[in-house]
Amino acid sequence: MAFVERVFSGVQPTGNLHLGNYLGAIVNFVKMQQTHNCIYCVVDMHAITQGVEVWGGPAELARNTREVTAAFIAAGIDAKKHIVFNQSQIAGHAELTWIFNCVARIGWLNRMTQFKEKAGKDRENASIGLYDYPVLMAADILLYRATHVPVGEDQKQHLELSRDIAQKFNNDFGDSIRGHGFADGLFFPQPEPLITGPATRVMSLRDGTKKMSKSDASDNSRINLTDDADTIAQKIRRAKTDPEPLPSEEKGLETRPEADNLVGIYAALAGISKQEVLTQFGGGQFSTFKNALVEVCVAKLAPIASEMKKLVADPGHVDSILADGANRARGIADETMRITKDIVGFIRPR
Numbered sequence: 081m082a083f084v085e086r087v088f089s090g091v092q093p094t095g096n097l098h099l100g101n102y103l104g105a106i107v108n109f110v111k112m113q114q115t116h117n118c119i120y121c122v123v124d125m126h127a128i129t130q131g132v133e134v135w136g137g138p139a140e141l142a143r144n145t146r147e148v149t150a151a152f153i154a155a156g157i158d159a160k161k162h163i164v165f166n167q168s169q170i171a172g173h174a175e176l177t178w179i180f181n182c183v184a185r186i187g188w189l190n191r192m193t194q195f196k197e198k199a200g201k202d203r204e205n206a207s208i209g210l211y212d213y214p215v216l217m218a219a220d221i222l223l224y225r226a227t228h229v230p231v232g233e234d235q236k237q238h239l240e241l242s243r244d245i246a247q248k249f250n251n252d253f254g255d256s257i258r259g260h261g262f263a264d265g266l267f268f269p270q271p272e273p274l275i276t277g278p279a280t281r282v283m284s285l286r287d288g289t290k291k292m293s294k295s296d297a298s299d300n301s302r303i304n305l306t307d308d309a310d311t312i313a314q315k316i317r318r319a320k321t322d323p324e325p326l327p328s329e330e331k332g333l334e335t336r337p338e339a340d341n342l343v344g345i346y347a348a349l350a351g352i353s354k355q356e357v358l359t360q361f362g363g364g365q366f367s368t369f370k371n372a373l374v375e376v377c378v379a380k381l382a383p384i385a386s387e388m389k390k391l392v393a394d395p396g397h398v399d400s401i402l403a404d405g406a407n408r409a410r411g412i413a414d415e416t417m418r419i420t421k422d423i424v425g426f427i428r429p430r
């Protein structure tokens with residue numbers, strides 16, 4: 081069956097939205113609006129999978145949920161033409177997760193590297209929600225039978241799991257799916273990850289081998305979307321580099337993770353290739369390149385930060401955007417759950 085193409089993706093409201101989230105995900109969210117119907121979700125149910133000391137408690141969760149929504153709108157997502165909502169408003173995310181929990185295998189989840197990284201050494205003490213995170217993610221996507229998912233490189237493995245779950249559901253319930261009018265036995269699509277651009281994995285400014293992340297203890301490791309121009313300048317000037325000048329060819333970046341990262345960030349912000357950046361700055365000192373990077377970064381982020389500020393100052397308006405999005409998302413989600421329940425054999429009122 082040819083599925084109607086639909087884009088879905090989400091961002092966790094865990095605070096400190098950063099340049100990695102922006103370049104790895106949100107920039108592509110904005111682009112996809114031109115060609116697809118898009119659903120962008122503030123995944124607040126994912127946010128509570130780590131300890132409360134990580135997500136900050138109820139007031140912080142609500143504040144961060146509004147801030148991510150504001151970032152979506154400020155970056156150029158059109159919440160009227162497309163759908164923007166927060167996950168917990170739609171019960172189908174949790175319902176479909178339960179069904180998928182019974183389809184996914186423990187062996188599959190045991191391979192998930194993000195769980196291993198986030199749970200760390202104290203795995204026994206991690207929440208079941210953190211372990212089940214990728215199944216909830218599969219449910220998020222497949223509740224809308226989405227076909228394309230723009231994400232950063234770090235989410236590739238979770239997308240593969242979503243594809244495995246979709247395929248196993250279609251196999252396990254093939255006869256029932258056909259019996260419900262899907263002649264080819266395919267109810268869920270296998271969603272495709274869209275991992276594009278020169279900054280699909282933005283690294284920490286303090287350590288070019290570590291992903292830029294909201295939860296890094298050092299604020300200097302990341303550029304937050306809400307940082308002002310002075311803070312951006314300071315962070316970039318202090319970013320770790322090596323003593324060599326920039327190379328003129330991309331090959332010269334291979335063993336230089338910090339240089340590679342900054343060149344990738346410049347390329348993504350300026351909308352050019354890494355090679356074009358090196359043609360312009362290769363052979364020169366880092367200080368010259370860093371000054372240019374500050375400029376392009378401030379030019380891109382300052383208008384977003386100022387629009388975000390305006391939006392979060394009016395929480396009622398942000399909440400109405402989320403409520404309107406949830407109402408429209410619910411129409412699609414309810415239809416998927418109705419058919420899924422019939423396929424599984426759950427009796428429901430007629």
Ligand code: AQP
Binds near residue numbers: 102
């Ligand atoms: N460093 C990154 N480079 C490129 N893309 C990134 N993404 C996250 N970090 C980078 C992408 O941003 C989207 C939203 O991510 P998320 O907030 O839902 O979850 P995350 O990947 O767990 O983000 P963080 O910042 O790393 O948070 P913590 O510190 O809590 O783990 C996703 O598409 C992701 O790929």
